[in-house]
Amino acid sequence: MDIATYLAATLKTLRLSRSLSLTQAAELTGVSKAMLGQIERNESSPTVATLWKIATGFNVPFSLFIAPPAAHAPTAYDPQQQAMIVTPLFPWDEALRFELFAITLAPGAVSESTPHESGVIEHVVVIEGELEMQTQGRWQRLAAGEGLRFRGDEPHAYRNASALPVRFHSLIHYVKTA
Known part of the structure; x- marks a missing residue:
């Protein structure tokens, strides 16, 4: 799985596991609903700054989004x-x-x-x-x-x-x- 696909799946899984709508996730993270949806659909690659906002909003480590389990040095x-x-x-x-x-x-x-x-x-x-x-x-x-x-x-x-x-x-x- 490439990093973009992993990121999209991780964000969607995290949001759904907390029973959040895209609107609620946007309020939580400070990242627009449209951008979150594009990331989840693997239509947009977020900047590092946007990933930090998402990680901080969800109160999860940044590496959760870029380090698939057992992966070798993703970037x-x-x-x-x-x-x-x-x-x-x-x-x-x-x-x-x-x-x-x-x-x-x-x-x-x-x-x-x-x-x-x-x-x-x-x-x-x-x-x-x-x-x-x-x-x-x-x-x-x-x-x-x-x-x-x-x-x-x-x-x-x-x-x-x-x-x-x-x-x-x-x-x-x-x-x-x-």
Whole structure:
């Protein structure tokens, strides 16, 4: 099963398992009813930002949508601009409550992330290149080997102002809910 087909089936199964209409799912996620329907019918490929909105709205890990069980390193592309490539290194782990991604951000690309669920902590470590991160409304630069831990439940953004791709790891740690 290709990633688009897997994503479509996963979204529809998740929505139906919660007995939600497309309208209710749109209200929950902040993604339009039309877009959710197109994704479910495999007529549209969502951006990484849209997938994050859906995951946050449904309160599920991001990797649920891009990591089929027993798959080998599936990748989520941002089809709007091919600016961001996200590959799960360690998909969602229920016991440890985290997921780890390898991310490549194209030269000149900016990715704004909507807040994740309450209590989420994100850890970013630059592997190659230079990454600019916006947290708490301010930008800071991270070089290869440097990292940043921040609240993922607040708006944040990633920017590559260089002429070369930047590669980094993002570990997302979800707080245990009662």
